[in-house]
Amino acid sequence: MSLNSFGHLFRMTTWGESHGPALGAVVDGCPPGVALDETMLQHWLDRRKPGQSKFTTQRREADAVRILSGVFEGVTTGTPISLMIENTDQRSRDYGEIARSFRPGHADITYWQKYGVRDYRGGGRSSARETAARVAAGGVAREVLKALVPGLKITGYMVQMGDRHIDRARFDLAEIERNPFWVPDATAAEDWSDYLDGLRKDGNSVGAVIELVASGVPAGLGAPIYGKLDSDLASAMMSINAVKGVEIGEGMAAASLTGVANADEIFMGNDGKPVFSSNHAGGILGGISSGQDVVLRFAVKPTSSILTPRKTIDVDGVEREIVTKGRHDPCVGIRAVPVGEAMMALVLADHLLLHRGQVGTGGGRIG
Numbered sequence: 001m002s003l004n005s006f007g008h009l010f011r012m013t014t015w016g017e018s019h020g021p022a023l024g025a026v027v028d029g030c031p032p033g034v035a036l037d038e039t040m041l042q043h044w045l046d047r048r049k050p051g052q053s054k055f056t057t058q059r060r061e062a063d064a065v066r067i068l069s070g071v072f073e074g075v076t077t078g079t080p081i082s083l084m085i086e087n088t089d090q091r092s093r094d095y096g097e098i099a100r101s102f103r104p105g106h107a108d109i110t111y112w113q114k115y116g117v118r119d120y121r122g123g124g125r126s127s128a129r130e131t132a133a134r135v136a137a138g139g140v141a142r143e144v145l146k147a148l149v150p151g152l153k154i155t156g157y158m159v160q161m162g163d164r165h166i167d168r169a170r171f172d173l174a175e176i177e178r179n180p181f182w183v184p185d186a187t188a189a190e191d192w193s194d195y196l197d198g199l200r201k202d203g204n205s206v207g208a209v210i211e212l213v214a215s216g217v218p219a220g221l222g223a224p225i226y227g228k229l230d231s232d233l234a235s236a237m238m239s240i241n242a243v244k245g246v247e248i249g250e251g252m253a254a255a256s257l258t259g260v261a262n263a264d265e266i267f268m269g270n271d272g273k274p275v276f277s278s279n280h281a282g283g284i285l286g287g288i289s290s291g292q293d294v295v296l297r298f299a300v301k302p303t304s305s306i307l308t309p310r311k312t313i314d315v316d317g318v319e320r321e322i323v324t325k326g327r328h329d330p331c332v333g334i335r336a337v338p339v340g341e342a343m344m345a346l347v348l349a350d351h352l353l354l355h356r357g358q359v360g361t362g363g364g365r366i367g
Contacts, residue, residue: 006239008227009357010144010350012137016087018122018129024084025133027140029353030070032078034147041065041083041139048135048338062088065136076140083136087129101314101322105304112315128241128332131339138342141349148352151216156341158183158333159297160209161192182210182337200330203307208333211297212340214348217283219291220363221351228287229294229351236343237298242332245299249282264292272367294348298340300333 005013009029016023042065049063063085070081099120102109107126111118122129145152157176159166166185176182179189199206222229234246254262257280265277276292283294305328312322329335 006236007346007350009353010141010346012134012346014130014133014137016085016130016133017119017124018087018127019119019124020087022084022086023130023133024082025137027070027081027083027137029350030076030078030081030140030144031147031353032076034076034143035074036067036071036076036081036140036143037074038065038067040143041067041136044135044139044142044338044342045085045132048132048335063132065139081140083133083140085132085136098322098324100316101320102312103304103322103324104310104312105301126241128329128335131241131335131342134240134346135338135342138345141342141345144349145345145352149216149218152214152218152348153216154212154214154341154344154348156182156210156212156337156344158208158337159211161196161331161333162206162208164188164192164195181334196330205303205306205328205330205332207302208300208331208336209297210300210333210337210340211295212344214283214294214344217289217291217294217348218352219289220359221289221348221355222284222287223354223358224287227354228284229289229347230282230284230287230296232347232351233294233296233344236347237296237340240298240300240336240339240343242300242303242336243298244301246296247298248284248296250280251282251297254280268367274366289351294344296344298336300336303329303332 004015005011007029011028013026013028014023015025045063045065066084068082068084070077070079102112106123108118108120108123111126118124142154155173158181161181166183166188170185170187172184172186175184175186175189179186181189181192183189183192196206230248233248237243237246250257250262262280264280267275267277269275274291276290279292279295281290282296283290283292305324307323309321309323311319313319
């Protein structure tokens with residue numbers, strides 16, 4: 001049984017391990033005639049690749065993507081697109097001491113319990129290294145969205161690191177690309193820098209919350225009951241390594257609201273289209289996009305690979321103390337931003353094709 005694929009009509013299958021010779025993805029269901037080349041995909045991989053600041057793992061990978069199939073003379077052919085990224089800076093010796101011991105917080109013990117064999121070199125398939133393939137595939141999805149819905153834009157950023165939050169009053173989208181945390185708050189970025197540097201020097205780590213916003217999403221994407229847009233978005237985000245929670249719109253905070261406060265009232269705009277007074281629903285009603293911004297957040301746990309000694313057991317059941325050596329992110333949430341964007345692009349591209357296949361250009365008209 002293969003469970004390494006994601007999507008319905010627009011489908012991605014990833015392959016490869018953290019310390020293998022290469023990893024990659026196969027994208028199937030991409031429409032023909034979409035402009036695509038390696039430089040388009042490389043832009044997104046460069047945002048995710050490690051070693052770009054002292055706040056991420058110092059593993060040095062070019063993350064250079066190669067398109068092996070599915071593209072001819074600069075456009076997609078409608079056949080499977082195979083993408084490959086070579087691993088060039090593996091240091092498997094860093095993991096020799098944990099070949100028989102299970103790292104707390106990692107998938108080591110559950111992979112062993114399930115399969116009876118595991119790739120201890122960086123975690124194999126459970127490593128965040130796998131997400132490079134998702135970002136490459138997400139780049140393909142972005143080009144599909146650009147071709148079919150030119151105004152659609154996906155933006156991700158961090159809104160929380162540990163117990164530190166951004167100040168929404170200082171929210172500045174232009175600030176996202178100016179700091180290593182993808183945070184839209186210059187003051188928070190400065191504070192987080194000192195905070196994370198202290199944790200890094202102590203050999204510790206911290207979690208984060210990332211917010212994603214898709215603007216320009218057409219109304220009608222998603223379907224009841226088991227094909228809801230928010231269901232697939234939640235599934236996409238929960239599939240990312242270290243993600244422990246997802247919320248849409250108000251999310252968990254909706255539980256503290258009254259029905260009056262939570263209702264997004266609807267009016268007719270001057271352009272003859274419906275407008276909403278607020279967006280507590282996060283742009284999705286009944287699993288179907290409303291035309292508002294689609295807003296979600298996901299929580300990433302602290303990186304489990306830390307230098308502080310932790311108690312564990314080995315495959316023989318002997319209790320041991322373990323220190324995880326190697327090169328690791330003190331806050332994996334930093335590089336989760338482009339990964340979350342990629343997964344959102346994959347879901348939206350898939351649902352756009354599903355909608356066009358079922359409904360075409362139809363749908364109910366208002367006014």
